[in-house]
Amino acid sequence: xxxxxxxxxxxxxxxxxxxxxxxxxxxxxxxxxxxxxxxxxxxxxxxxxxxxxxxxxxxxxxxxxxxxxxxxxxxxxxxxxxxxxxxxxxxxxxxxxxxxxxxxxxxxxxxxxxxxxxxxxxxxxxxxxxxxxxxxxxxxxxxxxxxxxxxxxxxxxxxxxxxxxxxxxxxxxxxxxxxxxxxxxxxxxxxxxxxxxxxxxxxxxxxxxxxxxxxxxxxxxxxxxxxxxxxxxxxxxxxxxxxxxxxxxxxxxxxxxxxxxxxxxxxxxxxxxxxxxxxxxxxxxxxxxxxxxxxxxxxxxxxxxxxxxxxxxxxxxx
Amino acid sequence: xxxxxxxxxxxxxxxxxxxxxxxxxxxxxxxxxxxxxxxxxxxxxxxxxxxxxxxxxxxxxxxxxxxxxxxxxxxxxxxxxxxxxxxxxxxxxxxxxxxxxxxxxxxxxxxxxxxxxxxxxxxxxxxxxxxxxxxxxxxxxxxxxxxxxxxxxxxxxxxxxxxxxxxxxxxxxxxxxxxxxxxxxxxxxxxxxxxxxxxxxxxxxxxxxxxxxxxxxxxxxxxxxxxxxxxxxxxxxxxxxxxxxxxxxxxxxxxxxxxxxxxxxxxxxxxxxxxxxxxxxxxxxxxxxxxxxxxxxxxxxxxxxxxxxxxxxxxxxxxxxxxxxxxxxxxxxxxxxxxxxxxxxxxxxxxxxxxxxxxxxxxxxxxxxxxxxxxxxxxxxxxxxxxxxxxx
Numbered sequence: 001x002x003x004x005x006x007x008x009x010x011x012x013x014x015x016x017x018x019x020x021x022x023x024x025x026x027x028x029x030x031x032x033x034x035x036x037x038x039x040x041x042x043x044x045x046x047x048x049x050x051x052x053x054x055x056x057x058x059x060x061x062x063x064x065x066x067x068x069x070x071x072x073x074x075x076x077x078x079x080x081x082x083x084x085x086x087x088x089x090x091x092x093x094x095x096x097x098x099x100x101x102x103x104x105x106x107x108x109x110x111x112x113x114x115x116x117x118x119x120x121x122x123x124x125x126x127x128x129x130x131x132x133x134x135x136x137x138x139x140x141x142x143x144x145x146x147x148x149x150x151x152x153x154x155x156x157x158x159x160x161x162x163x164x165x166x167x168x169x170x171x172x173x174x175x176x177x178x179x180x181x182x183x184x185x186x187x188x189x190x191x192x193x194x195x196x197x198x199x200x201x202x203x204x205x206x207x208x209x210x211x212x213x214x215x216x217x218x219x220x221x222x223x224x225x226x227x228x229x230x231x232x233x234x235x236x237x238x239x240x241x242x243x244x245x246x247x248x249x250x251x252x253x254x255x256x257x258x259x260x261x262x263x264x265x266x267x268x269x270x271x272x273x274x275x276x277x278x279x280x281x282x283x284x285x286x287x288x289x290x291x292x293x294x295x296x297x298x299x300x301x302x303x304x305x306x307x308x309x310x311x312x313x314x315x316x317x318x
Numbered sequence: 319x320x321x322x323x324x325x326x327x328x329x330x331x332x333x334x335x336x337x338x339x340x341x342x343x344x345x346x347x348x349x350x351x352x353x354x355x356x357x358x359x360x361x362x363x364x365x366x367x368x369x370x371x372x373x374x375x376x377x378x379x380x381x382x383x384x385x386x387x388x389x390x391x392x393x394x395x396x397x398x399x400x401x402x403x404x405x406x407x408x409x410x411x412x413x414x415x416x417x418x419x420x421x422x423x424x425x426x427x428x429x430x431x432x433x434x435x436x437x438x439x440x441x442x443x444x445x446x447x448x449x450x451x452x453x454x455x456x457x458x459x460x461x462x463x464x465x466x467x468x469x470x471x472x473x474x475x476x477x478x479x480x481x482x483x484x485x486x487x488x489x490x491x492x493x494x495x496x497x498x499x500x501x502x503x504x505x506x507x508x509x510x511x512x513x514x515x516x517x518x519x520x521x522x523x524x525x526x527x528x529x530x531x532x533x534x535x536x537x538x539x540x541x542x543x544x545x546x547x548x549x550x551x552x553x554x555x556x557x558x559x560x561x562x563x564x565x566x567x568x569x570x571x572x573x574x575x576x577x578x579x580x581x582x583x584x585x586x587x588x589x590x591x592x593x594x595x596x597x598x599x600x601x602x603x604x605x606x607x608x609x610x611x612x613x614x615x616x617x618x619x620x621x622x623x624x625x626x627x628x629x630x631x632x633x634x635x636x637x638x639x640x641x642x643x644x645x646x647x648x649x650x651x652x653x654x655x656x657x658x659x660x661x662x663x664x665x666x667x668x669x670x671x672x673x674x675x676x677x678x679x680x681x682x683x684x685x686x687x688x689x690x691x692x693x694x695x696x697x698x699x700x701x702x703x704x705x706x707x708x709x710x
Contacts, residue, residue, distance in 0.1 A: 010453035011453070012450075012451070012452065012453055014450055014451075016443065018382060018383035018384075018441060018442065019440070019441045020346070020347075020441060021342065021343045021344065021345060021346055021440075021441065022346055023345050023346035023349040026346060054346065054348050054349065054352075054393070055348065055352065055393040055394045055396075056393070057393050057398050058398065059366075060393065060394075060395070060396030060398070168343060168344075169343060172383065174383045180454075182453070182454050186454065190454055203569075208569035208570070209569075210569065217568075217569075218565035218567070218568040219565070219568045219569065219570065238468040238471045238472040238475070239468055239471065240464060240468050240470075240471060240520045240521055240522070240523070241518070241520070241521035242464055242519075242520055243517065243518055243519055243520070244519050244520075246449070246457075249457050254521075257464055257467075257468070257520075258468070266569035266570075267567060267568065267569045267570075267571070271456070283471070283472075283475055296454065296456075311475070316570070318469075318472040318475075318572075318573065
């Protein structure tokens with residue numbers, strides 16, 4: 001029989017398509033890439049920065065003198081990436097490179113398509129390989145490729161940054177992959193729930209019973225040491241009626257979101273109330289859990305039919 | 319140890335904010351913070367070179383998805399070669415950020431500090447950012463409103479406040495916002511009836527009793543006595559400032575009137591030498607994201623006895639022409655770039671005692687309180703500013 005791990009774990013993927021308003025300088029830069037034109041910005045001391053920045057790194061003044069630089073350049077340093085990951089520029093092993101484009105004084109980070117680390121060196125000449133489909137994003141540069149025949153350095157050329165149909169914003173998807181572990185105390189709590197028992201933990205110092213337990217009392221700062229079964233019945237201490245449907249939440253509105261002090265617990269847990277019209281739920285209502293087959297939690301709580309709890313009996317738990 | 323006489327008096331000599339709107343698609347994050355910072359410098363008639371350090375705050379990185387934005391924003395804030403500090407205390411961060419900057423001047427670490435806070439909510443989704451699908455947890459909540467609405471109901475039950483009070487606050491604040499050119503919501507045709515008939519989102523909280531989602535930034539220039547002496551405009555002097563925190567959830571937590579908030583206010587009043595805040599304070603900018611939080615904080619901050627806060631609101635005491643105006647700027651209910659919202663409270667309090675609040679100026683304001691809270695009512699930050707220097 002496989003050993004049951006003490007602590008539960010589960011994958012947690014957090015992803016969201018953030019948007020970015022570009023402002024004038026980044027808008028010109030990314031629109032330029034779409035048109036196979038690499039723009040930099042001239043600082044007050046005359047240096048040309050690629051990619052361009054909005055504000056002078058020395059004087060903090062606003063910058064707007066754009067220049068076009070060459071699609072060829074020189075590798076200033078590099079690192080071999082033997083195992084490309086999801087979302088990286090190339091699927092085969094490649095070199096991360098800093099490339100100083102001809103006409104620029106700073107280097108741009110990108111990928112270099114090379115057969116192996118032996119084919120990469122600082123000082124090598126490279127050129128842009130443009131993506132077939134370009135949208136106004138840094139990925140419009142598919143990658144760099146070696147280019148021994150690249151022409152020598154050229155001077156930057158002033159550019160007004162004007163393009164038809166400029167890109168003013170981009171979407172920047174972010175994704176984080178975690179392995180989530182709720183900890184020992186919550187794991188104990190969750191295991192007990194699987195047997196349809198609600199088990200809190202008592203603080204040895206203040207004697208308060210925490211449900212769900214977190215392994216320590218946040219007031220006393222000591223580990224909770226004793227498990228205490230609470231409920232199953234409890235009292236609605238306060239609630240709200242939710243009238244707006246949340247994305248990815250399969251609950252019909254309106255529904256009642258309540259704080260419930262289970263009998264024997266010293267703080268309320270949060271749950272949905274069912275089995276009663278939403279507009280008849282009230283503070284002090286006595287409730288009990290309703291389980292569904294295979295549910296990790298009670299699906300909801302419903303009235304027990306007992307008389308309402310006296311306000312004084314739960315007012316300290318609000 | 320905290321002996322005010324040993325500290326350098328701190329003055330607010332420059333204040334800047336953006337016109338807050340739902341979406342500033344014309345500027346990058348850098349462009350947004352820059353605009354507020356530039357206005358604060360212009361107000362103080364100073365240049366980037368006059369600034370010794372920058373202290374910046376915003377709500378969690380996950381709201382816009384830019385990790386450690388302070389690094390990317392250093393150029394835009396003239397911070398190259400200077401210390402940049404980032405402060406992070408959820409919704410109260412704008413206040414905490416101003417206090418960290420204040421303490422740097424008070425401790426004579428720096429003479430002139432630029433502090434600012436921002437949020438570009440249009441590039442993010444705060445409701446989503448606050449409701450991540452944590453494994454093993456039952457998904458139930460629907461944003462911050464769903465979290466705070468039960469506490470509002472508890473307040474109503476505890477005090478017997480009539481259910482009309484929330485609408486009064488929203489109507490007042492939205493009317494005040496009409497006098498503030500920087501406020502996000504300018505609802506020219508607002509009526510009390512419209513507020514009262516707006517949809518119930520998280521009963522007992524109605525749509526018109528909730529804050530908007532805004533893009534905006536706020537900046538202040540803080541300086542020492544010598545800096546204040548050179549200031550072209552009146553300074554607001556910091557008479558007291560404090561932060562307190564407590565756990566989000568613990569047995570015995572009073573969500574309606576958290577102990578950390580009471581302690582924070584008491585500390586600020588003690589530093590400022592106030593014994594009767596209700597009479598000694600002329601204007602309050604408090605963090606009210608849901609209208610019912612006005613009467614709740616009136617009690618928590620010691621302006622009313624427990625159970626009596628709603629009576630001040632109902633009697634018009636907190637109106638712009640009342641004797642304790644609350645949120646003359648229109649408050650968070652009219653403008654909510656989350657990270658900046660706390661600093662806006664602090665800055666608006668300072669504008670009042672500088673006599674520079676324009677159409678929403680409280681006549682003769684000499685002392686004003688700025689207040690912010692964040693997380694699950696777990697972080698509090700406040701300052702008291704005055705027209706007179708603390709030594710005077």
